[in-house]
Amino acid sequence: MVLKLSGVALLALVSYTVAKQCTLDNFNATVGGHVQPLTPFSLPCFSSYNGNPVARDDAACAVIQANYSDPWLRTNSPSGYMNNQDEMWASDPTDQCLLDSSDPTDPLAYADADCRQGNLPSHYLEVQSPRDVIEAFKFSNCSGKQLVIKNSGHDYLTRSSGRDTLSLWTRNLRSMHYSPSFTPSGSKNTARYNAITVGAGVNFDEAYAFAQEHSVTILGGYSSTVGVSGGWVQNGGHSILSPVYGLGVDRVLEYKVVTPDGVYRTANEFQNPDLFWALRGGGGGTFGVVLESTHRVEPAIRFVSANIKFPANSTNMLPFMEIIVNNTLKWSQEGWGGHITGNTLVNVSPLLSVDQAEASLASVIAYARANGGSATIEEFTSWYSFYDKYVKTSSVAVGVTRFPGSRLISRSVFETAKGRSDLMSFFETIQSLGQTPYIPVVGPVLYNYTEGSTSAAPAWRDAIWELGSGASWAWNSTVPTRKKTIQSIQNTTAIIEGITPGGGAYSNEANLFTIDWIESWWGDNYEKLVSIKKKYDPFGLLSCWKCVGWKESQVADSSYAALL
Numbered sequence: 001m002v003l004k005l006s007g008v009a010l011l012a013l014v015s016y017t018v019a020k021q022c023t024l025d026n027f028n029a030t031v032g033g034h035v036q037p038l039t040p041f042s043l044p045c046f047s048s049y050n051g052n053p054v055a056r057d058d059a060a061c062a063v064i065q066a067n068y069s070d071p072w073l074r075t076n077s078p079s080g081y082m083n084n085q086d087e088m089w090a091s092d093p094t095d096q097c098l099l100d101s102s103d104p105t106d107p108l109a110y111a112d113a114d115c116r117q118g119n120l121p122s123h124y125l126e127v128q129s130p131r132d133v134i135e136a137f138k139f140s141n142c143s144g145k146q147l148v149i150k151n152s153g154h155d156y157l158t159r160s161s162g163r164d165t166l167s168l169w170t171r172n173l174r175s176m177h178y179s180p181s182f183t184p185s186g187s188k189n190t191a192r193y194n195a196i197t198v199g200a201g202v203n204f205d206e207a208y209a210f211a212q213e214h215s216v217t218i219l220g221g222y223s224s225t226v227g228v229s230g231g232w233v234q235n236g237g238h239s240i241l242s243p244v245y246g247l248g249v250d251r252v253l254e255y256k257v258v259t260p261d262g263v264y265r266t267a268n269e270f271q272n273p274d275l276f277w278a279l280r281g282g283g284g285g286t287f288g289v290v291l292e293s294t295h296r297v298e299p300a301i302r303f304v305s306a307n308i309k310f311p312a313n314s315t316n317m318l319p320f321m322e323i324i325v326n327n328t329l330k331w332s333q334e335g336w337g338g339h340i341t342g343n344t345l346v347n348v349s350p351l352l353s354v355d356q357a358e359a360s361l362a363s364v365i366a367y368a369r370a371n372g373g374s375a376t377i378e379e380f381t382s383w384y385s386f387y388d389k390y391v392k393t394s395s396v397a398v399g400v401t402r403f404p405g406s407r408l409i410s411r412s413v414f415e416t417a418k419g420r421s422d423l424m425s426f427f428e429t430i431q432s433l434g435q436t437p438y439i440p441v442v443g444p445v446l447y448n449y450t451e452g453s454t455s456a457a458p459a460w461r462d463a464i465w466e467l468g469s470g471a472s473w474a475w476n477s478t479v480p481t482r483k484k485t486i487q488s489i490q491n492t493t494a495i496i497e498g499i500t501p502g503g504g505a506y507s508n509e510a511n512l513f514t515i516d517w518i519e520s521w522w523g524d525n526y527e528k529l530v531s532i533k534k535k536y537d538p539f540g541l542l543s544c545w546k547c548v549g550w551k552e553s554q555v556a557d558s559s560y561a562a563l564l
């Protein structure tokens with residue numbers, strides 16, 4: 001067939017070609033005008049933005065000040081991040097737009113200061129459909145504009161922000177669906193699962209309430225606003241019920257995901273199984289933009305909880321930790337999971353009765369009471385009532401700079417006198433530094449894991465604890481203080497690494513300056529993850545800090561470059 005073009009058709013072809021030019025405006029038009037400039041969360045409090053005068057918005061500023069340490073206002077905003085390091089250009093204390101975390105009404109932070117973009121993306125697109133993401137990948141591919149994915153904004157490693165990037169904001173993908181007989185699409189057997197499917201913007205507060213309505217239990221994090229489908233599950237995802245019911249990655253059945261090659265795919269055991277495996281531990285922001293995830297749920301779970309605490313002083317933390325260390329192996333066989341600090345223990349077990357729980361924890365209960373503290377052992381008949389009473393009320397502080405530095409502690413450490421005494425020396429050291437231990441007891445000890453089914457840190461499979469202390473710097477800290485803080489995180493990490501040679505860490509809550517991150521976070525899974533990454537992201541459109549495929553040379557482009 002000979003193609004004959006009339007003048008009109010030729011004109012149409014030319015304007016079509018012009019319309020396809022790789023510009024932000026044209027991209028904006030293809031996604032319905034939904035691309036917006038991203039302005040810093042606290043901008044309304046400032047009178048200067050990037051060196052130009054702007055009108056301060058007193059009313060909006062007052063709302064931000066009142067909610068500065070509240071996760072909800074942040075998580076519902078495209079520019080809201082929980083941790084200040086996501087927003088700031090860490091190497092330059094003037095390149096940020098932050099309030100005084102200790103007193104958000106302190107004018108010192110905003111009265112004579114310029115609000116600057118720091119590490120924040122330049123633009124964002126509120127994702128509404130797979131097509132939005134496909135267009136964003138095309139635009140990134142032709143323009144070189146880097147992309148990030150921002151869901152809840154909880155990431156400690158700055159993986160959901162980034163200077164000059166276009167942020168794909170997923171928070172408003174909020175569908176939820178319950179099925180008592182879910183079948184993964186393309187399934188080759190008759191297996192049916194009790195499952196909940198959520199849109200990628202749903203957080204745990206919403207998923208827990210939805211599960212409660214259907215009298216089932218969805219496993220999730222100890223935070224209302226962490227997302228179900230994003231960085232949490234794609235990196236491992238721990239719950240205080242994980243000791244018995246497994247990690248988030250163990251329970252996910254299916255993802256709907258747009259891969260950077262521009263294809264909207266289903267990933268499960270039967271379709272794109274390599275991608276499914278990679279999304280079960282290989283990390284968020286790496287293999288594609290997940291739009292939906294389906295999770296196996298349990299019926300309503302009955303369990304006991306223990307809430308033990310006492311007022312800390314300079315001498316009563318170490319003896320408490322010694323009792324804990326000595327009992328950890330026994331407790332791990334009894335299904336206990338939860339959180340322990342130097343003077344608190346809030347743990348649950350679905351395997352014990354109230355009487356058994358009291359007997360199991362008798363030594364710590366007695367210790368807390370002898371130190372002027374209290375112990376409450378209760379029974380719950382559903383996760384939601386526990387969530388309401390304990391999780392909602394104990395959220396980790398946000399609106400601050402916070403660097404976790406945890407490592408997974410395997411059962412072998414507790415099995416030897418040397419391992420136990422190493423742990424005690426670690427507690428002594430951090431006490432001398434004025435820090436307290438932070439221990440999520442979340443290792444999937446009793447979970448019947450299918451070898452090789454996930455790509456999360458292999459160290460998880462022998463772990464009982466995640467152990468860390470963490471560090472932070474003030475909103476207005478100087479460069480020397482920041483350098484010293486990083487050194488101190490490195491030193492603390494080195495001690496825990498010494499206790500767990502060849503072990504690993506949960507990257508979501510690990511030291512973001514970890515040197516052997518490949519080995520620690522992925523171990524033997526790494527090479528295979530890199531090849532899957534190349535298959536689905538052949539042009540390298542997704543990249544984030546120490547994510548699969550990241551290159552050491554990228555430090556130079558990061559907010560931390562001048563601090564390391």
Ligand SMILES: Cc1cc2nc3c(=O)[nH]c(=O)nc-3n(C[C@H](O)[C@H](O)[C@H](O)COP(=O)(O)OP(=O)(O)OC[C@H]3O[C@@H](n4cnc5c(N)ncnc54)[C@H](O)[C@@H]3O)c2cc1C
Nearest residue numbers: 151152153154155159160221222227230231238284285290
């Ligand atoms: C206060 C607090 C409490 C926490 N509690 C727990 C806990 O109990 N258990 C636990 O395991 N962890 C916990 N974490 C760590 C948490 O799992 C990580 O911060 C995780 O990265 C959060 O994922 P998100 O999607 O909610 O956050 P975001 O910061 O929005 O995203 C995190 C990462 O996931 C990627 N991502 C997000 N959405 C998608 C998507 N749709 N597709 C592909 N990639 C995506 C982003 O690009 C980024 O790399 C906690 C963190 C904080 C700050």
Ligand SMILES: *[C@@H]1O[C@H](CO)[C@@H](O)[C@H](O)[C@H]1NC(C)=O
Nearest residue numbers: 028032033034035036037123
């Ligand atoms: C995208 O288009 C909309 C609608 O025309 C417009 O309001 C918005 O400012 C545009 N975004 C950018 C970044 O120019």
Ligand SMILES: *[C@@H]1O[C@H](CO)[C@@H](O)[C@H](O)[C@H]1NC(C)=O
Nearest residue numbers: 137138141142260261262539
């Ligand atoms: C990215 O660009 C390459 C050419 O550089 C092209 O072959 C490929 O199809 C593009 N991918 C997408 C998703 O647009």
Ligand SMILES: *[C@@H]1O[C@H](CO)[C@@H](O)[C@H](O)[C@H]1NC(C)=O
Nearest residue numbers: 319322323324325326417420
């Ligand atoms: C812990 O166990 C060690 C033996 O490994 C023992 O010496 C010590 O007294 C025990 N401490 C407590 C508080 O039970």
Ligand SMILES: *[C@@H]1O[C@H](CO)[C@@H](O)[C@H](O)[C@H]1NC(C)=O
Nearest residue numbers: 312313314315316370371372
């Ligand atoms: C800490 O508290 C315990 C119990 O109340 C007490 O015996 C001990 O003397 C206190 N230590 C200090 C240094 O105050």
Ligand SMILES: *[C@@H]1O[C@H](CO)[C@@H](O)[C@H](O)[C@H]1NC(C)=O
Nearest residue numbers: 445446447448449450451453
């Ligand atoms: C663990 O899982 C395997 C494979 O799914 C199964 O054969 C085995 O019976 C399970 N073991 C227990 C203790 O449930």
Ligand SMILES: *[C@@H]1O[C@H](CO)[C@@H](O)[C@H](O)[C@H]1NC(C)=O
Nearest residue numbers: 100101102103108474476477
């Ligand atoms: C930092 O802010 C605090 C108030 O949060 C103030 O007391 C202190 O002087 C400030 N430090 C510097 C170096 O400006």
Ligand SMILES: *[C@@H]1O[C@H](CO)[C@@H](O)[C@H](O)[C@H]1NC(C)=O
Nearest residue numbers: 484485486487488489490491
């Ligand atoms: C870290 O450890 C090194 C080597 O032991 C030491 O010189 C340095 O002072 C420590 N720094 C901090 C901030 O703890």
Ligand SMILES: CC(=O)N[C@H]1CO[C@H](CO)[C@@H](O)[C@@H]1O
Nearest residue numbers: 063064066067070072073074
């Ligand atoms: C949007 C939002 O979260 N607003 C909250 C800010 O803080 C005030 C006072 O604590 C709350 O009442 C608002 O709901």
